[in-house]
Amino acid sequence: MPDALAAVLLRRKRLVDAARLTPPVRRSAWHWLRHPMTTQAGLVALQGDLIQRGLLLSASLYRYCAGLSPLALTGFGRTLLELLDTESGRKADLVPLFRGFPESVPGNTETFYVNRVFARLLQEAHQPCVLCGELRTVHAVSPCAHLVCSSCWDGTDFSACPICLRPLDPHDPFLQPSREDFDSGELSGSRASATSSAGRAAAGLSGEDGRPPGVRLQLLALAPAEAARSTAVELLSRRTPLSVVDRADLGVLLIDPAWLPDDIPVRETRAVALAALVTEHPELLDVLAETATDVLRLLYVLMDGDPSLRTPPVRRLSAPRVTRRTILARLNRIPFENLVEDLHRHPRAWKRIAENLHPFEDATAYPATALAFAILRRTPLAPASRGRWLDSGSAAGRAVFGEAVRHPQVRVEDGRFVWKTFASRLEGAFADARPGHALDLLRDRPGELVRRLVHLARALPADAHGTLVDALTTAVSDVSPVVLTAALGQVRTPPGDLRLFFPRGGTTRLWTAVDEREPLPADLAAALSGVLVGEMLRRATGLPGIRRAFLDEELAQLVAPGSERSSSSTLRRMTRGSVQPIPDDKVLRLFLHWVEPAGQRVDLDLAVAVFDDQWAFVGLCDPTRLRFDQDAMVHSGNLTAAPGPRGATEYVDLDLTALRRVGARYVLPVVFSFNGVPFNALERGFVGLLRDPVELFDPAAVEERYDLTGSARTLLPFGMDLRRRELRWYDVNLSAAGYGNSLVRNAGQVALMAATLEEVHGAGDRVSLWEVCCWHAAARSTEVVVRCADGSVVGYLRGESEDVATFARRLTARLEPDRYWDLDAATRADFVAVITGDIDPKSGADVYALHPHLLDPGSVHLIDAPHLLTSLTPDPRAHPALTSPQNQPEP
Known part of the structure; x- marks a missing residue:
């Protein structure tokens, strides 16, 4: 699928796979006569189209395009623009209910x-309009057949039936534009004055390119030959679980098993890779499926399920006998203790799978597997009143009983095989107030010890704190950096008023509790933090050195990356809790677009609630209230269906000045599935934010966009604090069931969730991306340049007698700098981490930029936030414990 692969590279890396996008063209005199356009003219037209989308050609891509024939350039440009428009939503006809939005909204x-109710209940065919009394103005519209009066309802403004609010046939006479609209070129709600260059000038736009002031352009680069492989390896090597979109991208990118790296650290990612290759390369099963849970993840992926095992797959496994025996044989080769422990980690899932695997049919060949399932399913060892039982006299029974004799920990109780798992022993130790025994159990499982660090610190007596610090010092070298940063944030963050819990499921049932925990002793917290930070610095020291690092102080507003398995696909990859400044524009526009699957109606609603300083409700704007305080918030109208291919679109305009005038501080946009259909049933769907819109929808002005995915029915994407002028990323799927979901019904739940998120992330001391970058800079360089929030540039120089930990502490805390610098220091830095790519780094530099803009991927090595942590992972060959399941990153 060339187009799919090219689309993935374009979306993820802004790399253009020119070989896949350029059509084969036979150059003949006939073609040249029919297409007299020159390559230069076509290139100018292509650049103009890209600028309107907020993009520019890099030098290498420009040279490639200049070498194409006019026909090849035409085909290349059309395909490229089509991919870009599909990604941004421009290809979709994002027209709201009222095409004259916001002016024409009632x-x-x-x-x-x-x-609408009167017209629906009282209007009869061939009768005067019940609203205006006019004759011969009432007609049935298609396809809903509701009776609509063309005098009462303006067909030049509506895009759907005014009665049921469902999209109409585009050729229905009711929707035809008026003569005035036709003459002015205003079709389907798009104003010609806004799309033409003359209209842009009249609208107050500056610049020859016609872009709104402040719109930032981004560079498109020519994809190198190894782009697909390097991108696939990057995903495979990531130390955090992949999101739904990342997993789908990996399935497209991974073509050749030779691309597999020596180590795929995250087991969910292994399952995705194995599922893509196992059919043609079954030998990979022994290589990539090391545990029973690995096998279960693979089975879930093959059944179109979630490899995180959060939700059961939709369809059941239907595998031939050969495949079942292959799986049973792989399970039988796993050490028995690990096999039983793994089966008990996901008992319900394995019990369902066992119905298809039939482990007792091949018990003589695979006795360990059969015994493990007998323990899991509590199979009776004698005839029972219900269900099957294990006959000790049969060949299968003799094999299972013989295997049980080989394992002293297997006991018989009440006529069944039993096994006491590690989890039960650990929880029993905590329940019996034996934290010392719990610590002894955790010594052999470093990852689990670090996850339980705060629990242990509170449970152990003061005289055992030194033992805990020593145990942590021994364990940290074998633990994933994501687990270490999560533990560091928990150790440093004092208890607050509320605790917020995110279950493993993709939908959050509002789970908050009063935080009654005692704070950790200051000396213990400092000691534990020192061990965790020291380990990260030790790992960074082992990376290649750099001459100079250039850091942006504003990175402190971004939370360090963690698990992404439940994250939405967004334009800017940021971790939940990160903060960015609200654009200085007076008006922001929220947008929602979705397309329902064939045969199923999906009614989504975009709503906005505003609250004051104390989280008291101020007002809302949703389909039940299209305007709030005149023009402070304006809704574009409710559409109740979204048939393809056009779909449905809703907008809400926010006047930030007017909102502050009425006492609003917190602004919370929410997407609801009114009729209870989950987001993963959509053919496509996304919600986002436009800054200072001039057109109805302008992809170049998109500040952020979230894809609607998962089994949730409510999404709280972000919240705005108008007083601090901050936008905080929430990305929370709230639970909602049944019919009639709306903001009116869920305003209290939304407010409580947002208030708790603000408290937890606003007052905590969690690890930021700034701190991660400081670890890299302090450990790998003696010269660090920092761009401060006020625009000044300062430098930190590591003294000859200054150790790495002291230098990192001074840099992270932003203490008094050693000297002042200028912005040109960025051009000579080997490692750069900034918010906005408005600098010109040296060729070959490693650059992290939240907004890369005109940074050329062909000149510098653009890295993402997860890479900054992934590079701090110890070599698993030097630390075999990293391959154990308990050391894998968890949420």
């Missing part, structure tokens, strides 16, 4: 609703 929502 000021009184109640009157609009009452008129």
Whole structure:
């Protein structure tokens, strides 16, 4: 699928796979006569189209395009623009209910609703309009057949039926534009004055390119030959679980098993890679499936399920006998204790799978597997009143009993095989107030010890704190950096008023509790933090040295990356809790677009709630209230269905000045599935934010966009604090079931969730991306340049007698600098980490930029935030414990 692969590279890396996008063209005199356009003219036109989308050609891509024939350039440009428009949403016809939005939105929502009800209940065919009394103005519209009066309802403004709010046939006479609209070129709600260069000038736009002031352009680069392989390896090597979109991208990118790296650290990623290759390369099963849980993840992926095992797959496994025996044989080769422990980690899932695997049919060949399932399913060893039982006299029974004799920990109780798992022993130790015994159990499982660090620190007596620090010092070298940063944040963050819990499931049932925990002793917290930070610095020291590092102080507003398995696909990859400044524009526009699957109606609603300083409700803007405080918030109208290919679109305009005037501080946009259909049933769907819109929808002005995925029915993407002028990423899927979901029903839940998120992330001391970058800079360089929030540039120089830990502490805390610098220091830095790529780094530098803009991937090595932690992973060959399941990153 060339287009799919090219689309992935374009979306993820802004790399253009020119070989896949350029059509084969036979150059003949006939073609040249029919297409007299020159390559230069076509290139100018392509650049103009890209600028309107907020993009520019890099030098290498420009040279490639200049070498194409006019016909080849035409085909290349069309395919490239089509991929870009599909990604941004521009290809979709993002037209709301009121095509003249925001000017034509009714000021009184109640009157609009009452008129719709009267027309629906009382209007009869061939009768005067019940609203205006006009004759011969009432006609049935297609396909809903509701009776609509063309005098009462303006067909030049509506894009759907005014009665049921469902999209109409585009050729229905009711939707035809008026003569005035036709003459002015205003079709489907798009104003010609906004799309033409003359209209842009009249609208107050500056610049020859016609872009709104402040819109930032981004560079498109020519993809190298190894782009697909390097991108696949990057995903395979990531130390955090992949999101749904990342897993789908990996399935497209991974073509050749030779691309597999020596180590795939995250087991969910292994399952995705194995599922893509196992059919043609079954030998990979022994290489990539080391544990029973690895096998279970593979089975889930093959059944179109989630490799994180959070939700059961939709369909059941239907495998031939050969495949079942292959799986049973792989399980039989796993050490028995590990096999039983793994089966008990996911008992319900394995019990369902066992119905298809039939482990007792091949018990003589695979006795360990059969015994493990007998323990899991509590199979009776004698005839029972219900269900099957294990006959000790049969060949299968003799094999299982013989295997049980080989394992002293297997006991018989009440006529069944039993096994006491590690988890039960650990929880029993905590329940019996024996934290010392719990610590002894955890010594052999470093990852689990670090995850339980705060629990142990509170449970152990003061005289055992030194023992805990020593145990942590021994364990940290074998633990994933994601687990270490999560533990560091927990150790440093004092208890607050509320605790917030995110279950493993993709949907959050509002789970908050009063935080009644005692704070950790200051000396113990400092000692534990020192061990964790010291380990990260030790690992960074082992990386290649750099002459100079250039860091942006604003990175402190971004939370260090963690698990991404439940994260939405976004334009800017940021971790939940990260903060960015609200654009200085007076008006922001929220947008929602979705397409329902064939045969199923999906009614999504975009709503916005505003609260004051104390989280008291101020007002809302949703389909029940299209305008709030006149123009402070304006909704584009409710669409109740989204048939393809056009789908449905809703907008909300936010006037930030007017909102502050009415006492609003917190602004919370929410997406609801009104009729309870989960987001993963959509053909496509996304929600986002436009800054200072000039057109109805302008991809170049998109500040952020979230894809609607997962089994949730409610999404709280972000929240805005108007007083601090901050936008905080929430990315929370709230639970909602049944019909009639709306902001009115869930305002309290939304407010409590947002308030808790603000408290937890705003007052905590979690690890930031700034701190991760400081670890790299302090450990790998003696010269670090920092761009401060006020625009000044300062430098930190590591003294000859200064150790790495002291230098890192001074840099992280942003203490008094050693000297002042200028911005040109960035051009001579080997490692750069900034918010905005408005600098010109040296060729070959490693650069992290949240907004890369005109940074050329062909000149510098652009890295993402997860890479900054992935590079701090110890070599698993030097630390075999890293391959054990308990050391894998968890949320």
